[in-house]
Amino acid sequence: MKWWSSIQSRVTLLVLGFGLAALVVTAVRNDAWLRERRWRRAVAEADDRGTLLAGMMQHYFRNKMNRAAELQMSYAATADELDQGVVLDERSVIVLSTRLDWVGMRLEDVPLADESERAERVRASMNSEVVRDDGRRAVVAVHPFFPRFDPGVRAVVLLRYDVTQVLDSARSEALRESAGQAFVLLALCVLLWLVLDFAVTQRVRSVVAYAQAVAEERAEPPVLTGDDDLAMVSREFAGVVKKVRETDVRLLEDRESERRRIGADLHDDVCQRVVAAQLKSGVLEATLARESHPQSSLARSVAGDLEKAAGIVRGFARGLAPMLVERGRLAETVYDMAETLGETFMVRCDCECDLGGKDLAVWADTHVYRITQELAVNAAKHARPTRMRISVKIEDERLRIEVENDGEAFEPGRARAGMGLEMIRQRVRALGGRLEYLPRADRTGCLARCEVKLEARHFVDEKPQPEA
Amino acid sequence: MKELFRRYYTAARLVAVVLMLALLAAARWLPVVAAQGPLAVAIGVWPGAETLVMARERGLIDERKVRFVEMPWDTAAMRAMGTGAVDAAVLSLDEVLRLWENGHDVRVVMVFDRSVSADAIVAGGAVEGAANLKGRRVGVDVRGTGMVLLASVLDGAGLRLTDVEAVPLSVPEMGAAFKHGDVEAVVCAEPWLSILSRDADVRRMRASPEPPLMRVLVVSAAALTPHYKTIATLAQAHFALADELRGAGEVAGRQAVLRRERLDEKEFLKAVGGLELLGLEENERLLGREEKGVLPGMVGQLEVFMWKHGLLMERLGGGERADPSFLPRR
Numbered sequence: 001m002k003w004w005s006s007i008q009s010r011v012t013l014l015v016l017g018f019g020l021a022a023l024v025v026t027a028v029r030n031d032a033w034l035r036e037r038r039w040r041r042a043v044a045e046a047d048d049r050g051t052l053l054a055g056m057m058q059h060y061f062r063n064k065m066n067r068a069a070e071l072q073m074s075y076a077a078t079a080d081e082l083d084q085g086v087v088l089d090e091r092s093v094i095v096l097s098t099r100l101d102w103v104g105m106r107l108e109d110v111p112l113a114d115e116s117e118r119a120e121r122v123r124a125s126m127n128s129e130v131v132r133d134d135g136r137r138a139v140v141a142v143h144p145f146f147p148r149f150d151p152g153v154r155a156v157v158l159l160r161y162d163v164t165q166v167l168d169s170a171r172s173e174a175l176r177e178s179a180g181q182a183f184v185l186l187a188l189c190v191l192l193w194l195v196l197d198f199a200v201t202q203r204v205r206s207v208v209a210y211a212q213a214v215a216e217e218r219a220e221p222p223v224l225t226g227d228d229d230l231a232m233v234s235r236e237f238a239g240v241v242k243k244v245r246e247t248d249v250r251l252l253e254d255r256e257s258e259r260r261r262i263g264a265d266l267h268d269d270v271c272q273r274v275v276a277a278q279l280k281s282g283v284l285e286a287t288l289a290r291e292s293h294p295q296s297s298l299a300r301s302v303a304g305d306l307e308k309a310a311g312i313v314r315g316f317a318r319g320l321a322p323m324l325v326e327r328g329r330l331a332e333t334v335y336d337m338a339e340t341l342g343e344t345f346m347v348r349c350d351c352e353c354d355l356g357g358k359d360l361a362v363w364a365d366t367h368v369y370r371i372t373q374e375l376a377v378n379a380a381k382h383a384r385p386t387r388m389r390i391s392v393k394i395e396d397e398r399l400r401i402e403v404e405n406d407g408e409a410f411e412p413g414r415a416r417a418g419m420g421l422e423m424i425r426q427r428v429r430a431l432g433g434r435l436e437y438l439p440r441a442d443r444t445g446c447l448a449r450c451e452v453k454l455e456a457r458h459f460v461d462e463k464p465q466p467e468a
Numbered sequence: 469m470k471e472l473f474r475r476y477y478t479a480a481r482l483v484a485v486v487l488m489l490a491l492l493a494a495a496r497w498l499p500v501v502a503a504q505g506p507l508a509v510a511i512g513v514w515p516g517a518e519t520l521v522m523a524r525e526r527g528l529i530d531e532r533k534v535r536f537v538e539m540p541w542d543t544a545a546m547r548a549m550g551t552g553a554v555d556a557a558v559l560s561l562d563e564v565l566r567l568w569e570n571g572h573d574v575r576v577v578m579v580f581d582r583s584v585s586a587d588a589i590v591a592g593g594a595v596e597g598a599a600n601l602k603g604r605r606v607g608v609d610v611r612g613t614g615m616v617l618l619a620s621v622l623d624g625a626g627l628r629l630t631d632v633e634a635v636p637l638s639v640p641e642m643g644a645a646f647k648h649g650d651v652e653a654v655v656c657a658e659p660w661l662s663i664l665s666r667d668a669d670v671r672r673m674r675a676s677p678e679p680p681l682m683r684v685l686v687v688s689a690a691a692l693t694p695h696y697k698t699i700a701t702l703a704q705a706h707f708a709l710a711d712e713l714r715g716a717g718e719v720a721g722r723q724a725v726l727r728r729e730r731l732d733e734k735e736f737l738k739a740v741g742g743l744e745l746l747g748l749e750e751n752e753r754l755l756g757r758e759e760k761g762v763l764p765g766m767v768g769q770l771e772v773f774m775w776k777h778g779l780l781m782e783r784l785g786g787g788e789r790a791d792p793s794f795l796p797r798r
């Protein structure tokens with residue numbers, strides 16, 4: 001799976017996308033808001049400074065403190081945003097300026113000429129004007145004052161502020177703020193990715209691993225704990241698996257019971273009747289022979305057929321209900337099966353059955369026997385071996401069934417097909433064991449191995465319980 | 469394979485955690501990139517530094533990068549520098565010493581000139597020589613170069629500062645105070661010296677030996693790096709126009725200079741004649757481009773002189789005070 005196609009990554013990228021979109025909108029709004037605020041502040045400051053300067057100039061001029069006025073003008077020039085400042089007398093001649101070389105010149109002759117009309121208007125009305133020039137990114141403040149005690153003599157202070165740097169600074173601040181927010185957003189998205197990894201991805205992987213283990217009949221990982229949705233899914237899935245296995249085991253047991261009943265019926269009823277008929281035929285044959293009856297040979301033939309039939313029925317009965325109706329007969333039954341198999345398929349079959357003196361429950365004996373039988377028959381039938389080895393052992397609380405042959409090499413992929421193998425798997429599950437097919441060193445046949453860790457339940461003769 | 473995947477996945481998580489912490493740190497300590505404002509240069513009215521004004525008038529200096537704050541006299545420029553209102557200023561060496569005394573970290577990046585006769589004590593006819601100043605009212609800018617000159621002149625005559633009555637005056641006020649008889653002598657500098665001499669019969673007195681009365685360009689240490697190119701441009705413009713400052717006739721930008729100085733051309737050329745304009749070679753020698761500069765030694769002598777006469781409250785420590793890196797390459 002590609003990293004971006006996981007829920008974890010998709011949710012994170014989605015949040016990041018929405019966050020960045022919101023951030024861009026906020027950045028644009030923030031930039032506009034900050035710039036507007038700086039504009040307003042610049043206008044307010046220009047008004048304040050102009051008012052103050054006009055008031056001071058009025059005082060200095062009326063008291064002929066020209067040097068102080070000159071110095072005041074110089075200090076006004078130290079304000080960062082002040083681009084140009086002049087004091088105009090009643091004839092619009094510059095008497096003080098932030099540019100000393102302008103002193104004595106007319107306003108029309110310096111770069112502030114385009115403010116002449118405004119200066120005239122303010123001088124006439126004696127109402128100050130502070131205007132914002134968006135095009136030039138400037139604020140112009142014109143404040144009137146009376147340089148003498150004669151109200152007819154009017155002067156103005158004209159200040160032009162360049163707010164370019166202030167606005168650029170606002171933009172820079174807005175950008176910095178947005179960059180900071182973007183970093184926080186990215187950090188939170190990484191955190192979200194980690195949280196989703198912990199809370200979702202890892203848990204989903206656990207559920208998937210559980211399902212894969214069930215499918216591949218491997219040891220299953222633990223079921224998720226917690227109250228969240230995934231834990232619920234995991235629990236429900238495990239519950240379904242458990243129920244399916246219980247059903248499997250129940251079906252197995254029912255089938256086995258049915259087989260045992262049919263076998264018992266064959267053995268106890270049909271077989272006995274056939275044997276009785278055989279005995280009667282024997283008696284009939286003896287009677288007819290004594291009377292030199294010509295049909296005595298026919299009666300002997302019938303007795304012989306009935307004996308064969310009794311043998312066949314007994315064989316069926318043994319196949320359907322091996323002698324596992326009581327504990328402790330597994331080894332005997334396996335040896336018997338091996339012998340029969342060898343005779344039937346004309347193969348040398350070595351059998352070893354060492355249960356370490358332990359007696360499994362009948363249901364467990366049945367599964368062990370059936371697994372061994374199915375593996376052995378399959379090997380004998382499909383691999384066409386010359387030699388087989390059957391081993392059933394209990395060592396260190398572990399039951400190990402091994403069926404090995406030297407026939408045709410076995411392809412594990414094919415192990416999934418076929419009713420017999422499915423039945424084996426069901427029985428292995430019922431025992432709670434593992435089945436594997438291993439290649440042999442000489443690349444012939446295969447070694448089928450089933451291992452079961454024995455627990456107390458394997459020795460209790462009750463209804464078998466499947467693995468949780 | 470699974471183990472490899474698990475290891476990779478753990479590494480990915482680790483990288484994610486580190487990345488998250490790095491991003492949070494970046495958000496916390498993101499530097500504020502303030503919009504770079506122009507270099508604010510306080511410039512008084514001094515003939516030797518008018519090269520900068522001429523450069524501005526000729527468009528050699530980008531006004532978006534340099535903002536001249538024009539002051540009517542040097543001490544005002546010193547105060548502006550002291551308050552941090554400007555980044556650079558044209559000051560005299562003694563004013564630079566006063567800034568250093570007050571703990572301001574400023575560096576001398578260029579020397580404009582040495583005053584030969586552009587600073588002088590001006591007295592009326594009754595005062596025949598320095599010795600006659602004893603007990604007289606002398607107008608002087610008590611925080612400026614005037615006090616150094618006065619102390620030096622009095623030294624030569626065997627007098628002390630306490631032997632005269634120093635009347636605090638700003639330079640532009642001196643003309644009127646002298647004419648009205650408020651003071652009998654004033655310690656004055658160009659262009660006010662020329663203006664004062666214009667319509668009064670005055671006698672000029674100078675010290676012998678003369679203290680190093682130099683005007684220099686100083687820049688606050690904090691502004692050196694961000695305004696490196698701009699400062700270098702200022703220095704380059706000054707050296708390019710220094711010769712034209714003395715040239716007669718039509719010189720571009722001269723009219724603005726004359727209006728600032730309030731002198732006519734003849735008076736201005738005479739005032740400039742009272743200066744020894746220091747060229748690039750001399751600047752390199754003073755600031756010490758190749759080898760140790762001689763300016764620190766001169767500053768040291770001036771410092772001792774000022775300290776002895778009570779013009780500095782304490783001796784200054786050493787330290788890097790001159791920076792020749794802004795001088796143009798020859």
